[in-house]
Amino acid sequence: MTAKLFDTVLIANRGEIAVRIIRALRRLGIESVAVYSDADAGALHVSEADRAVRIGAAPANESYLDIDAVIAACRHTGAQAVHPGYGFLSENVDFARALEAAGITFIGPPVNSINLMGDKIRSKNHVLSHQVPVVPGIAEPGLGDEQLLAAATDVGFPLLIKPSAGGGGKGMFAVESDAQLPEALASARRTARSAFGDDTLFLERLVRNPRHIEVQILADKHGNTVHLGERECSLQRRHQKVIEEAPAPLFENLEHGAQIRERIGAAAVAAAQSVGYVGAGTVEFLVSDQNPDEFFFMEMNTRLQVEHPVTEEVVRVNGEKLDLVQWQVRIAAGQALDFTQDQVALCGHAIEARLYAEDPSSGFLPSVGTVLRVSEPENVRVDSSLRDGLEISAHYDPMLSKLIAWGEDRTEALVRLDQALAGTVVLGVLANSEYLRLLLADTDVAAGRLDTNLIERKLDQFAFRKLGPRELALAAHLEERRSPAANTPWGLRDGWRSQHRRASIQYFDAEEAEGKTALLREQDASLVRVGGEEFTVRQEPDGTLSVNGQRTALQHAFAEDGTLWLCEDGWTAAVRKLSRGEVLERHLVTLAIESGTLSPHVESPMPGTVISVQVADGDEVAAGQLLLSIEAMKMEHQLLSPADGIVRMTGLKSGDLVKAKQVVATVEPTEPTGTTEAKHQEQDA
Known part of the structure; x- marks a missing residue:
C-alpha cells in the first residue's frame, strides 16, 4: 500500500527555492506554509504559499536560522513536515533533531547521515575508511590556528582553507604561501562563523585547474538507492558555482566517458549507502582534466542543490522527467522509489546560469534596492523569486533567479541560454546577465574545456559595456x-x-x-x-x-x-x-584632487555590517593595507588604504551598520621621502 502524503508542509527558506518547493507541493495537492522575516514581507514566496507566518527580524539569525521560531510556526499552522530547501537550516543537525523531538517530519536525510556527511571533516574521514580516495590534507575536529599553521608545511602550498560546516564556497580561501596564512585563517573563521555558526576549519592540498563533477542520488527508506547521472560545475568564481550543466562535457567528449560515468555514479551510491542515506543528495568529486579516470571525493551535500534543475531537465525514467522536490516529499512520507537504475536515461543537454544582484564590472559588489520592473524569458525554464516592487536587501544571498536551457545537444543549449539572458530585464538593481553572456561566449567554455580556475584566469579579458x-x-x-x-x-x-x-x-x-x-x-x-x-x-x-x-x-x-x-x-x-549643487560640488572636488589638497576617503561600496576593524585612529598605514572588513549579502569585503599616510577612523566598531558610499575612514597622505628635505633646502637657499 502506498504511504499517504502530508496534508501541510512548511518551507523553512526564502527566495527562488521557496517558490520552487511551493509549486511542487501544489502539484501534489499539499498545502504549503511559507515563513518570512521582516525584510521579506513583500516577497514572492509569501504570496505564492497557501499560508505565511512571520518568524522574526531581517537578520537571518533572528528569523530563518531561529529553530524555535520555525518549530513554533509548524505548531501554529499544523504543518506535519518541513522542507528546508538549501542553505540556512538544511544541513543543521540540531534542527533535524529538534523536528524529530517535536514529532515533525524533516524532508531530508536521517540525523546520522547529516552528522557524518554534513561536516566536511567527518565525511572525509568516513569515506576514506571505505576506500574512497580523498584530496591530501589535514582534517581533524577542533584544530586551532596554531595547529593549522604548524600542519600547513606538511600539507604543502598552495593549499585550500575550508570550513567544516556549510557549503557554497563560503569561507574557502586559497593560500599560496605561509605569509598569507594567518590573515586568511582569521578571515575564513569570521566568514564560517557568520554564515554557518561554526568556525571549524581544515586544510587541503590545492589541486590546480581541476574539474568539479557532482552526482545526484535518490534513496528511499526501503534500501533502494539510484544515481541520476552527473553535473559539471567547474565554472566557479571564488569557489561559488556560476554555470552548471548536465551531462558533464568532460565525459561527453571522451570515448570511454560512459564507463567513467558508471564508476563515479557507483561510487556516489556507495558513499550514500555507507551512511544509510535517505532522500535527495549530491556527492561531489574533483576530477583530473588530464586523467579523468582519477577522481577524489570532496563532500556530500545532504540536501537539494541549487543546480538540481539541470538534472531534472535531462533525466528520463521510462521517457518521463523527474521532479526531485516531489520525490523528496514522497520519500519522506515513506513511499518507495518506483524505478531502478537501469530505467534511468539521459536525454539532451541542460545548462543553468545563476542570476545575481551584483556588479561584475566593479569587483562583483552586491547590489541592493527595489526592483522597478522585471521581464523574464519564456523560452527556457526560469526558477525565480523576482517580482516588480521586490526589495533586494543586504541581509541575504544575492541570487535572484536561475535560467535553465535545454537542447538536443550542448551547442543548442548554449545558444538558448544566451538568448534567454539577453532577453532578461531587471531594472532597479544591477544584475550579472552581461557577465554570464561573456562567459558563455568564451571559446574554451563553448568547447567544453572547463576547470574551476577558468573564470579567475579570464575575467580580466572580459570587455564589460560602459555608459558611453x-x-x-x-x-x-x-x-x-x-x-x-x-x-x-x-x-x-x-x-x-x-x-x-x-x-x-x-x-x-x-x-x-x-x-x-x-x-x-x-x-x-x-x-x-x-x-x-x-x-x-x-x-x-x-x-x-x-x-x-x-x-x-x-x-x-x-x-x-x-x-x-x-x-x-x-x-x-x-x-x-x-x-x-552636485555639479558644483564635484567640480570643486576635482580641483582639490588635482591640487593635492584633498585627503583620500575610504567609502563602503555597499550597505553592510562591520565585522572587523584592523587599525586604530591615528595609526600610520601603507597603501593597500587592510583597514576594516564589511559583510554584505553573506560575503566579506575588505576595505584597503588608498595611500601611505595617517588614518583617521570614524569610530566604527564590529557590528555597526554602514550605508552605501558612507565614509568609514580618511587617510591623510604622507609626503614622499625627500620632499620635506627639499622644501627645507629651498627655504635655506
Whole structure:
C-alpha cells in the first residue's frame, strides 16, 4: 500500500527555492506554509504559499536560522513536515533533531547521515575508511590556528582553507604561501562563523585547474538507492558555482566517458549507502582534466542543490522527467522509489546560469534596492523569486533567479541560454546577465574545456559595456521626456518648433564623456550632443527607441530618487541627472584632487555590517593595507588604504551598520621621502 502524503508542509527558506518547493507541493495537492522575516514581507514566496507566518527580524539569525521560531510556526499552522530547501537550516543537525523531538517530519536525510556527511571533516574521514580516495590534507575536529599553521608545511602550498560546516564556497580561501596564512585563517573563521555558526576549519592540498563533477542520488527508506547521472560545475568564481550543466562535457567528449560515468555514479551510491542515506543528495568529486579516470571525493551535500534543475531537465525514467522536490516529499512520507537504475536515461543537454544582484564590472559588489520592473524569458525554464516592487536587501544571498536551457545537444543549449539572458530585464538593481553572456561566449567554455580556475584566469579579458555617448544621449532624451518644462513650448508635444532651437545642458552621474550632454528639442525627437558626437533619439510608434535611425532593445525605468535604470541585451546600468549643487560640488572636488589638497576617503561600496576593524585612529598605514572588513549579502569585503599616510577612523566598531558610499575612514597622505628635505633646502637657499 502506498504511504499517504502530508496534508501541510512548511518551507523553512526564502527566495527562488521557496517558490520552487511551493509549486511542487501544489502539484501534489499539499498545502504549503511559507515563513518570512521582516525584510521579506513583500516577497514572492509569501504570496505564492497557501499560508505565511512571520518568524522574526531581517537578520537571518533572528528569523530563518531561529529553530524555535520555525518549530513554533509548524505548531501554529499544523504543518506535519518541513522542507528546508538549501542553505540556512538544511544541513543543521540540531534542527533535524529538534523536528524529530517535536514529532515533525524533516524532508531530508536521517540525523546520522547529516552528522557524518554534513561536516566536511567527518565525511572525509568516513569515506576514506571505505576506500574512497580523498584530496591530501589535514582534517581533524577542533584544530586551532596554531595547529593549522604548524600542519600547513606538511600539507604543502598552495593549499585550500575550508570550513567544516556549510557549503557554497563560503569561507574557502586559497593560500599560496605561509605569509598569507594567518590573515586568511582569521578571515575564513569570521566568514564560517557568520554564515554557518561554526568556525571549524581544515586544510587541503590545492589541486590546480581541476574539474568539479557532482552526482545526484535518490534513496528511499526501503534500501533502494539510484544515481541520476552527473553535473559539471567547474565554472566557479571564488569557489561559488556560476554555470552548471548536465551531462558533464568532460565525459561527453571522451570515448570511454560512459564507463567513467558508471564508476563515479557507483561510487556516489556507495558513499550514500555507507551512511544509510535517505532522500535527495549530491556527492561531489574533483576530477583530473588530464586523467579523468582519477577522481577524489570532496563532500556530500545532504540536501537539494541549487543546480538540481539541470538534472531534472535531462533525466528520463521510462521517457518521463523527474521532479526531485516531489520525490523528496514522497520519500519522506515513506513511499518507495518506483524505478531502478537501469530505467534511468539521459536525454539532451541542460545548462543553468545563476542570476545575481551584483556588479561584475566593479569587483562583483552586491547590489541592493527595489526592483522597478522585471521581464523574464519564456523560452527556457526560469526558477525565480523576482517580482516588480521586490526589495533586494543586504541581509541575504544575492541570487535572484536561475535560467535553465535545454537542447538536443550542448551547442543548442548554449545558444538558448544566451538568448534567454539577453532577453532578461531587471531594472532597479544591477544584475550579472552581461557577465554570464561573456562567459558563455568564451571559446574554451563553448568547447567544453572547463576547470574551476577558468573564470579567475579570464575575467580580466572580459570587455564589460560602459555608459558611453550613445547611452548618455538616450538618458538625456528620456530625462527630458519624463519631466519637460511645464506650460512652455518646450514642454508641449504639439509639433510647434522655434526657428532657434534652445539647448538644455544636462550633467549625469557618469564618468564617460564627462557625463555631460547638450539636448536640443525637435518635433518628436531629441537632438543630443555628447562631447563631439551628435545623436537623434526618437520614440517610434511601437514604443521602442531609436538612435540615429537604428532601433534599440533598451528597456528603462525611473526610480523615486530620479535614477534612470537602463537594460539592453543583458547589460544593466544606472544613471542620474545631477543638480546644479552636485555639479558644483564635484567640480570643486576635482580641483582639490588635482591640487593635492584633498585627503583620500575610504567609502563602503555597499550597505553592510562591520565585522572587523584592523587599525586604530591615528595609526600610520601603507597603501593597500587592510583597514576594516564589511559583510554584505553573506560575503566579506575588505576595505584597503588608498595611500601611505595617517588614518583617521570614524569610530566604527564590529557590528555597526554602514550605508552605501558612507565614509568609514580618511587617510591623510604622507609626503614622499625627500620632499620635506627639499622644501627645507629651498627655504635655506
